[in-house]
Amino acid sequence: MIRLDATSADFADRFADLVDARRESATDVAQGVATIIGRVRTEGEEALIELTRRLDRFDPVETGWAIDPADCEAAYNALEPGLRTALDLAASRIRAYHERQRPTDTDYRDEAGVRLGARWRPVDAAGLYVPGGRAAYPSSLLMNAIPARVAGVERLAMVTPTPDGQVNHLVLAAAHVAGITEIWRVGGAQAIAALAHGAGPIAPVDVVTGPGNAWVAEAKRQLYGVVGIDMVAGPSEIVVVADARNDPQWIAADLLSQAEHDTVTQSILFTDDAGFADAVTSAVEEQLGTLATGAVARTAWDANGAVIVVPSLAQAMPLVDRLAPEHLQLAVDEPQDLFDQVRHAGSVFLGRHTPEAIGDYVAGPNHVLPTGRRARFASGLSVLDFMKRTSFLGLDETALAELGPATVALAEAEGLPAHARSVALRLRLNR
Amino acid sequence: MIRLDATSADFADRFADLVDARRESATDVAQGVATIIGRVRTEGEEALIELTRRLDRFDPVETGWAIDPADCEAAYNALEPGLRTALDLAASRIRAYHERQRPTDTDYRDEAGVRLGARWRPVDAAGLYVPGGRAAYPSSLLMNAIPARVAGVERLAMVTPTPDGQVNHLVLAAAHVAGITEIWRVGGAQAIAALAHGAGPIAPVDVVTGPGNAWVAEAKRQLYGVVGIDMVAGPSEIVVVADARNDPQWIAADLLSQAEHDTVTQSILFTDDAGFADAVTSAVEEQLGTLATGAVARTAWDANGAVIVVPSLAQAMPLVDRLAPEHLQLAVDEPQDLFDQVRHAGSVFLGRHTPEAIGDYVAGPNHVLPTGRRARFASGLSVLDFMKRTSFLGLDETALAELGPATVALAEAEGLPAHARSVALRLRLNR
Incomplete structure (x- = not known):
């Protein structure tokens, strides 16, 4: 963690270093991914079988490729009731928010007598990647699937790795909630290639979204243009702008909720009170000791965390814009003035009682957001990612x-x- | 040119071949482009100077990098008056159409008392690539620059190669009409790298759009994520659906207006009348002999052209959807029924009196459209490509x-x- 003071002589340089710091993995998997895509394209199902046997250690010929929707329903019914209610609440609120994103068609005649307009239509088919293992978040499944459904996409094909043949029951339950009935046991770059080009039982789709590891991300990048994709995502980040009237424990938990995701995530606090900065720093140390995810969060906080003291919170806002953070919390009583200054952020959380975690699950807006300063030019996932516009004139x-x-x-x-x-x-x- | 009959036994196979045919160049410039991007990133202006001296054969240190806006104004004033009026008309109509694309912000409170919404903002800076030489189209400059202006982008930086130091006066005039005042004499992958990372006098931008050769397209692809880009464009294409009541000469000219762009473009006619198909084919042959661009158009038509006879025009529409063409003309008296069937097309031209060329210049909708079946998932360039959405909740x-x-x-x-x-x-x- 670094601590900066906006009034110190070296602040401009040190803040510029923070803005320019790269946290994205430089792992070069491009060649390996290109090979897999080429194999899936030419060999089809044979390539999927060989890669799945080797990488996921089970035999899809024995298990079959498809996961039965009845298994998803059973997983949902087996959930602890509180969790079932929570998933249902999340789905219904995400649906309600995204329904307002449906675009409006235009069709008019101008003064020259020309008929002009634009018409939006859903893509025919969308592919949804859902990771296996630790990063298998049912909330992400809802955040990807529901906008596609709201867009009116008729076919939604989900792919997910099942290492050693093991399914993730929470993910299956979420698939049931999202109404997904086409689910394939295949992961990695080979799953993305199968969605883009079609292979074995998987028919090609038009758009592929969903989070994944470096291989999945690179496969999406390489297949961009063959299919539409969502923005390639990097490590997550949060900026919290807070005055001294917050409970330091609350703000510490907010910073750690980003840090616990991954060792490369970043949490930054801007405050106008040096004593409050000290109190939050202490609270972070204290909470790190009692957190099951403490080891990951500790590494992320130590390597990438920052606490920045500014003369006034208004003066923080141009600095926030340079960071163009994925998540921005404005933890003050009256956040509107600060919010009006924001140009670049993926999602903004207004006021002391709006921790970012609320947005990860049940608030409604999408949690798939631009990372790594991409909020300068990119938006969160939306209904528009599953639709396209045809212009017309007569x-x-x-x-x-x-x-x-x-x-x-x-x-x-x-x-x-x-x-x-x-x-x-x-x-x-x-x- | 191939001629197909939808009622023949081998039609399904032959049409599938047409849909799957790849016209995109397989030229692999990826390594060369990666080297250039790396050099511009590490060496900055020195790399731009060396590459420009070698590839564009002039010395930017002597000429300076910038083109003076006064030169653009002079080029505009020197235009033949009819052309000046035409450029002004195009700009004003393009502006009017795109102004209707400005998105609406949302800000509401739901029944749980949660404040929710989304706010659109323009990117800070957009870079616009304008090719030199034969493909230097002033109309493309307007189609890229005006949506950025309508979006509210404050800084618009144009790059254009000036081989042997020669500027294209028509392009300068169009830059004046579009109100572009920041113009740099640099082209190729090095120009895209300079826009993305900043180099020499060129400050980095957030989004890069505009057509270019294979090196430019690959540079945009590699820098996607560092900046936003428009869809990578492939060879252009047109599908014309026409009944026998059209003048065959009109339809032949429509097909050739696509073919004359490049030898890899594609023109396809669907008609319900075999005699009309013959007549159009003859008219194409006749016009090819009198066209200054005849050699290019002949190659494209011979290699990629198709005339398809269908039992009824309504039966053509599912076939059109499989092609998902960039341009679709519906040359009938009452095009609405056919239009209602269309799911996938970049832009649709309704009725006998709406040749595609009208849309290339003055109608208003954007002529930067998805090619190579990408209309399945992608849209034409719009104001939204220069804006991004911030979601919020409280x-x-x-x-x-x-x-x-x-x-x-x-x-x-x-x-x-x-x-x-x-x-x-x-x-x-x-x-």
């Missing part, structure tokens, strides 16, 4: 007479005579 | 009491105790 003879001559002039200037001719013929011009 | 104590327990349950089930604690502390639960 002219009658009168409208063409009005717009035609300019088109002919521009086409000729660009050296495209057939373009000019397609208009000129209709205008009965000699060309 | 809870008070009452709302947290309502949503908190479900969050604690889910966080504990996912093995994330600090997440649970950040909520439990605020609820005064013992955890």
Whole structure:
């Protein structure tokens, strides 16, 4: 953890170092991923079988590729009732929030008599990657599947690794809640390749989303253009802007809720009170000792944590914009003025009673958010990621007479005579 | 050109071949591009100077990197008046269409008392690539720059190669119309790298758009994630659905307006009348002989053109969806029924008097559209490509009491105790 004071002489340099620090793994799996994609494309199911036997240590020919939706329903019914209610609440609130994201079509006639507009349609099929093991979060499944459903996607194909043949019952229960009925026991780059190109029993899809390890992320990157993908995600991060009237324990827990995800995550506190900064730092140390995820959180906090004291919270906001954080908590009584200053952030959590964790699960907005300063140009996952827009126009003879001559002039200037001719013929011009 | 009949026994196979045919260059420039990006990143301006001297054969140290906006204004004033009017008309109509794409923010309170919403903001800076040489289209400059302006992007940085130091006056004039004042004489992968990472006088941007050759496209692909990019574009294509009541010469010109762009473009006609198919084929042959771009168009038409006779135009529409074409013309009197069937197309041109060329220049919708079947999942360039969405939420104590327990349950089930604690502390639960 570093501690910075915005009034110190070396602050500009040290803050710039913090902004530029790269926490993303430089592991180069590009060649290995390219090989897997090539194999799945040419060998199809044979490649999936061989890779799954070797990497996931079970035989998909014996188990079958598909997970039965009845198993998902059974997993849901077997959940502890409080957890079942929690999953249902999360799904229903996520659905309600995303329903407001459905785009509106346009269709109008302008003063030149031209009919113009744009029409949104869902993709035909979306593929959803769900990791196995420690990073298998049922909440992520809901965050990916529900926007696709709200978009109106007819076919949703889920892939998930089942190492040693073992399924994750919490993930199956979430699949049931999300209404997913097509689930394949395959993971890694080979699963992404199968979704993009089709292989064995898996028909190709149009968009692939969902978190995964470095191999999954690289496969999505390489197949971008063959299919649509969500933004490649890096390590998670949180910025908390807090005044001294917060309980230091609350803020410490907020910082640690990011740190416990992974050793490369980042938690940053901005405050206008040096004593409060000390109190939060102490509370972090105290809580680290009692946290089951303490070892991971300790490594992340020590390596990437930062506590920054600023003369006023308003002065923190341009610094926050440079970080363009995935998550931004504004822990003050009246957050609106600070919020109005924010240009770049994935998601903002307003006020003392809005810990980021609420947004991870049940609030409604998507928790798949741009990381690594990508909030400068990228947005969280939404219904729009599962839809596309077709523009259209229609002219009658009168409208063409009005717009035609300019088109002919521009086409000729660009050296495209057939373009000019397609208009000129209709205008009965000699060309 | 191939001719297919939808009622013939081998149609399914032959149409599948047409859908699967790859026209995208397999040129592997990935390693060369990676080297250039690495050099620009580490050597900065020195790399730009060396590459520009070698590849564009002029000395940017002598000429300076910047093109003076006064030169753009002079180029505009020197235009033939008809062309000046045409550029102004195009710009004003493109602006009007894109202004309707500005997204709406949301901010509401739901029944649980949670404040929820999403806020759109423009990116701080956008980089626009404008090719030199034959593919330097002023219309593309307008199609890329105007959506960025409408989005509210404050800084728009244009890069364009000036081989042998020569500028393209039509492009400079279009830059003036688009109000671009920051223009750099640099092209190729090195220009994209300079925009993404910053180099020499060029400050980094957040989004890079605009067409380019294979090196430019690969540089954008490799830098996706460092910056936002528009969809990687492949060869252009058009599908025309036409009944026998069209003038065959009009439809032939429409097919050729795509073919003249490049030898790898594709033009496909669907018609329900074999005699009309013959007539269009003859008209294409006839026009090819009189077209200044005839050699290019001939190669494209011979290699990739297709004429497909279907029993009825309605039966063509599922086939069109499988092609998911960049451009789709519905050349019939009443196109609405056919249009209602379309799921996948970049842009649709309705009726006999709406040749695709109108959409390339002055109609208003963007002509940067998804190619190579990407209309299955991608949309044309829009104002949204230059903006991003920040979600937000705010809870008070009452709302947290309502949503908190479900969050604690889910966080504990996912093995994330600090997440649970950040909520439990605020609820005064013992955890």
